[in-house]
Amino acid sequence: MENSDIKHIAIIMDGNRRWAKQHNLETKLGHKKGAEVLEDVAKYCNKIGLNYLTVYAFSTENWKRTESEVGAIMLLLKMYLDKFLKTADLENIKLRVLGDIDALQNDIREKIIKMEERTKNNTGLTLNIAFNYGGRAELVRATRNIAKDVKEGKINIQEICEQTISDNLYTVGEDDPDLLIRTSGELRTSNFLPWQLTFSEFLFLDKNWPDFTTDDIDKAIMDYNSRHRRVGK
DSSP: OOOTTOOEEEEEOOOHHHHHHHTTOOHHHHHHHHHHHHHHHHHHHHHTTOSEEEEEEEEGGGGGSOHHHHHHHHHHHHHHHHHHHHHHHHHTOEEEEESOGGGSOHHHHHHHHHHHHHHTTOOSOEEEEEEEEOHHHHHHHHHHHHHHHHHTTSSOGGGOOHHHHHTTSTTTTSOOOSEEEEOTTOOSOTTSOTTTTTTOEEEEOSSOGGGOOHHHHHHHHHHHHHSOOOTTO
């Protein structure tokens, strides 16, 4: 599949719990299947030459879920971080975690830091995993960083512009998403990348994330390529 001029796809991976319920499975097995799908999709996006794939894995609001479900998600994260550390060089994928990792368990935080350092020079797909991420929290963090720079005399308040804000986001240095995909039939962005999605195209799919395939990536790119993007023109 030729990806045309599309460089960055963002995905809200929704519907793991619904998929598990439909198949009479425990919730944790829905998340496990979802993680397997993400692995396949990331490898495929790397293969077709996409620059960035940003996925919403765990929001700041997800802590409200049951202790057993949150625990299962954390265990999956640790498992896949360990796996990725062993295979990252083979795939040439750079992996970054967007969000407040300071709130995570020490062993998970250390694995994330190690993984980001290990893959920072990889030249293939950049896979951004938004984990313990909230869009409004990201903007608050950026505002505090900018205010600190003003206070310390590093920048003048009159010099603050859109680029200043972009440079203080988790996605600094990256192209904004061209396309946002959300699975499960929900029609909202749920506090995901509010600044970065300003000019993105949206595609909402009425299927749960564990049913998502690489064919859906191809169809999404074809749909994107067929749209007439004016972006203010």
